[in-house]
Amino acid sequence: MPDNITVSPAPHISEPVWTHRVMIDVLIGLVPAMAAAGYYFRLYALILICTCVISSVVTEWLCNLICKKPNSLGDFSAVVTGVILALSLPPGLPIWAAVIGSVFSIAIGKMVFGGLGSNIFNPAMVGRAFLTASFGMMMTTWTVPATIDSTMPRIAPENMLHARTQATPLGWSKIAIKDRNGAKIFNDEQFEATLIGEVGGCLGETSAIALLIGGLYLLIRRTINFHIPLAVLLSAFVFGSIAYLIDPDAYMQPVFHLTSGGMLLCAFFIATDPVTAPLTRRGMWIFGAGVGTITMLIRIVGAYPEGVMFSVLLMNAVTPLIDRLCKRVPAGGKPGV
Amino acid sequence: MKIETKGRLSFRGGSHPAENKNLTEDSKIYPGPTVKEVAVMLSQHIGAACQPLVRKGNMVQAGQKIGDSDAFVSAPVHSPINGKVKEIALRSHAVLGRSEAIVIEAYQYTPTRRSYFKLRDDFDENNYSAEEICDAVRQAGIVGMGGAGFPTRVKIEPNPRLPKETLIINGCECEPYITCDYRIMVEWTSQIIAGIKLARKASGCSRVFIGIEDNKPRAIEAMGAAVSGDDIKVVPVKTKYPQGGERQLINAILKRHVPTGGIPPMIGVVVLNIATAAAIAETVVGDLPLTHRVVTVTGEGVRNPGNFYVPIGTSVAELIEFCGGLRNEAVRVILGGPMMGTAIADLTTPITKTTGAITVLTEKQIGKAKFAGRQTACLRCGRCLEVCPENLNPTKIAHAVKNNLLDVAESYYISACMECGCCSYVCPANIEVTGYIKTGKTLLAQLKA
Numbered sequence: 140m141p142d143n144i145t146v147s148p149a150p151h152i153s154e155p156v157w158t159h160r161v162m163i164d165v166l167i168g169l170v171p172a173m174a175a176a177g178y179y180f181r182l183y184a185l186i187l188i189c190t191c192v193i194s195s196v197v198t199e200w201l202c203n204l205i206c207k208k209p210n211s212l213g214d215f216s217a218v219v220t221g222v223i224l225a226l227s228l229p230p231g232l233p234i235w236a237a238v239i240g241s242v243f244s245i246a247i248g249k250m251v252f253g254g255l256g257s258n259i260f261n262p263a264m265v266g267r268a269f270l271t272a273s274f275g276m277m278m279t280t281w282t283v284p285a286t287i288d289s290t291m292p293r294i295a296p297e298n299m300l301h302a303r304t305q306a307t308p309l310g311w312s313k314i315a316i317k318d319r320n321g322a323k324i325f326n327d328e329q330f331e332a333t334l335i336g337e338v339g340g341c342l343g344e345t346s347a348i349a350l351l352i353g354g355l356y357l358l359i360r361r362t363i364n365f366h367i368p369l370a371v372l373l374s375a376f377v378f379g380s381i382a383y384l385i386d387p388d389a390y391m392q393p394v395f396h397l398t399s400g401g402m403l404l405c406a407f408f409i410a411t412d413p414v415t416a417p418l419t420r421r422g423m424w425i426f427g428a429g430v431g432t433i434t435m436l437i438r439i440v441g442a443y444p445e446g447v448m449f450s451v452l453l454m455n456a457v458t459p460l461i462d463r464l465c466k467r468v469p470a471g472g473k474p475g476v
Numbered sequence: 477m478k479i480e481t482k483g484r485l486s487f488r489g490g491s492h493p494a495e496n497k498n499l500t501e502d503s504k505i506y507p508g509p510t511v512k513e514v515a516v517m518l519s520q521h522i523g524a525a526c527q528p529l530v531r532k533g534n535m536v537q538a539g540q541k542i543g544d545s546d547a548f549v550s551a552p553v554h555s556p557i558n559g560k561v562k563e564i565a566l567r568s569h570a571v572l573g574r575s576e577a578i579v580i581e582a583y584q585y586t587p588t589r590r591s592y593f594k595l596r597d598d599f600d601e602n603n604y605s606a607e608e609i610c611d612a613v614r615q616a617g618i619v620g621m622g623g624a625g626f627p628t629r630v631k632i633e634p635n636p637r638l639p640k641e642t643l644i645i646n647g648c649e650c651e652p653y654i655t656c657d658y659r660i661m662v663e664w665t666s667q668i669i670a671g672i673k674l675a676r677k678a679s680g681c682s683r684v685f686i687g688i689e690d691n692k693p694r695a696i697e698a699m700g701a702a703v704s705g706d707d708i709k710v711v712p713v714k715t716k717y718p719q720g721g722e723r724q725l726i727n728a729i730l731k732r733h734v735p736t737g738g739i740p741p742m743i744g745v746v747v748l749n750i751a752t753a754a755a756i757a758e759t760v761v762g763d764l765p766l767t768h769r770v771v772t773v774t775g776e777g778v779r780n781p782g783n784f785y786v787p788i789g790t791s792v793a794e795l796i797e798f799c800g801g802l803r804n805e806a807v808r809v810i811l812g813g814p815m816m817g818t819a820i821a822d823l824t825t826p827i828t829k830t831t832g833a834i835t836v837l838t839e840k841q842i843g844k845a846k847f848a849g850r851q852t853a854c855l856r857c858g859r860c861l862e863v864c865p866e867n868l869n870p871t872k873i874a875h876a877v878k879n880n881l882l883d884v885a886e887s888y889y890i891s892a893c894m895e896c897g898c899c900s901y902v903c904p905a906n907i908e909v910t911g912y913i914k915t916g917k918t919l920l921a922q923l924k925a
Contacts, residue, residue, distance in 0.1 A: 144808065144809055
């Protein structure tokens with residue numbers, strides 16, 4: 140027998156799509172959002188993204204080294220976590236805080252569970268939640284985009300100014316609920332600003348168009364399924380519409396909730412993280428609807444202006460239950476029935 | 477009349493591995509090597525293994541029955557050549573491991589090739605009664621030649637409890653590389669049609685469909701032209717793996733599901749493979765038992781790929797030698813196609829009734845990472861769920877087996893898996909999902925035994 144003949148279980152061929160290719164696709168999908176961040180927040184964007192990526196990668200490398208596990212940087216998942224975390228942070232966050240967030244994301248959000256594939260919660264959201272809990276003030280201090288004011292002043296909750304340069308669109312919406320003047324604040328000009336991204340907010344969430352382009356790329360490449368994004372957006376829209384129909388004076392139009400805040404970033408890039416989302420289609424619908432609904436509950440009746448992070452983490456926690464609830468039935472029906 | 481060759485019918489799920497049929501699709505069926513020795517396995521089918529009817533030193537003639545069993549689900553085996561029984565010994569079997577075979581040494585001066593069967597023009601299936609056909613099929617040892625090897629007599633014989641009404645002929649050949657059924661359809665068209673008519677007569681089916689994937693337009697045209705005027709319909713189906721799985725083909729053509737854990741007769745269907753239909757005609761009309769079959773020797777690892785009509789029992793090594801031998805880059809020899817075939821280490825393994833192909837792959841075709849067995853953790857990306865033609869949850873089953881939780885694997889319907897390999901094929905983490913599921917099934921079988 141020839142020496143070089145080997146055996147293995149069938150199948151003997153494999154589709155040329157590897158884990159790192161999936162991750163690189165997500166990174167490509169995030170490029171428009173990163174570009175928009177760079178355009179509106181200039182150096183802040185560059186510093187934050189680089190800081191988060193480098194500290195995420197180094198943390199993963201160190202964790203593997205300490206646990207004597209094989210190096211897992213080749214799958215690029217640490218880079219993806221770093222970029223998503225950076226895009227969900229306020230532009231002016233100090234570097235040291237970003238480093239803490241990244242370290243927490245990777246070490247506590249992912250590596251303690253056993254690395255990629257084993258984590259329960261979305262690592263980037265774990266890091267962001269930690270930062271929100273620890274440095275509440277910094278995490279709600281926003282920077283005015285460079286295209287509006289080239290000095291890029293900072294705006295904290297207590298010194299909010301008027302309309303255009305005010306904190307974030309969701310900040311206005313929260314105040315509008317109190318003052319019952321939501322409809323007046325939200326006009327076409329504001330809507331356009333949330334589309335192109337000329338508003339305050341987290342680094343990567345401001346430009347709805349950039350996020351849609353990236354999301355569309357992922358859908359076309361079949362890196363993500365349409366179920367979760369559609370469920371998130373649809374449920375948020377329905378919930379927003381209900382609130383708007385009940386009291387059009389106080390609540391913003393439903394479209395506003397889709398284009399502002401982290402809704403699109405969440406729908407296409409965060410909630411779709413396969414590791415922490417359900418496997419079955421029915422499960423994906425439930426998961427997405429849960430994320431959209433909880434986000435809107437927090438935005439409309441909760442204490443925070445934004446609820447994407449909490450809703451994703453909450454739904455991550457129930458993902459195993461959803462998976463158990465939504466079992467697939469074989470094509471030929473349940474056996475013996 | 478223009479024959480429609482585009483197929484729209486399909487099933488849900490499935491994948492699209494590179495077809496690579498161009499290596500052998502234009503090479504005519506050629507007589508195989510003149511063998512000096514054959515090893516006829518006593519178990520080449522699903523069901524009871526045969527008992528040898530000959531002893532060491534006996535003289536046997538081509539077509540002589542050399543093994544049989546009294547069991548209902550079984551099929552006898554015959555000698556493909558004139559020769560002398562050298563020994564009854566163990567040989568490697570693709571699925572069963574080491575298994576008993578009758579080794580026959582050929583006479584020095586007798587031809588071991590069998591010429592192709594020729595159907596006479598005045599063929600009429602009404603000259604044969606259903607019982608005659610069933611009996612001939614049983615005596616000839618015909619089994620499903622597409623891979624499963626279920627005795628054909630048991631399939632086509634009328635059963636009052638499960639009446640059959642639809643006969644589906646499976647000409648999909650969805651496995652990459654393999655072209656034996658395609659060549660049979662193009663070259664032996666009238667013989668297949670005769671076999672189909674005989675099977676229809678024997679089973680009492682009223683409707684007949686021939687399902688062919690639409691990447692074989694020449695086969696669709698040839699078969700379509702041959703059945704014109706008959707009550708047999710050629711149905712082009714979408715090219716998608718595993719379209720040739722019998723449950724998938726039934727689903728594509730009839731839009732009905734075979735119950736999980738059930739068999740096609742439960743919904744009144746019989747599915748026969750193209751090569752099986754051809755063998756039925758050979759047997760009933762030509763009185764020739766199943767001793768030869770068409771085998772595709774293909775893959776980038778073999779020098780001169782082709783389709784050959786060879787005696788059953790020929791060793792893989794001999795066939796590969798006949799095709800110019802292995803290239804230096806060859807790293808895997810597979811009995812069957814790359815998706816469901818079994819890799820063999822022992823090249824003396826003989827061909828059986830169910831061996832449609834020998835595929836020899838190089839490292840390039842397998843893929844560097846897969847060849848090295850590099851796996852990453854499951855991303856839960858859900859690709860395996862999407863491609864699973866049986867609508868299962870492959871990753872859950874595989875991980876349950878990996879963690880030795882066989883009850884969990886059963887709760888995810890592990891036994892409904894037909895091991896098509898789509899889940900492993902698409903897995904971006906290179907996890908041997910199908911391999912784990914197979915292991916789980918074996919463990920469960922041991923547990924229940």
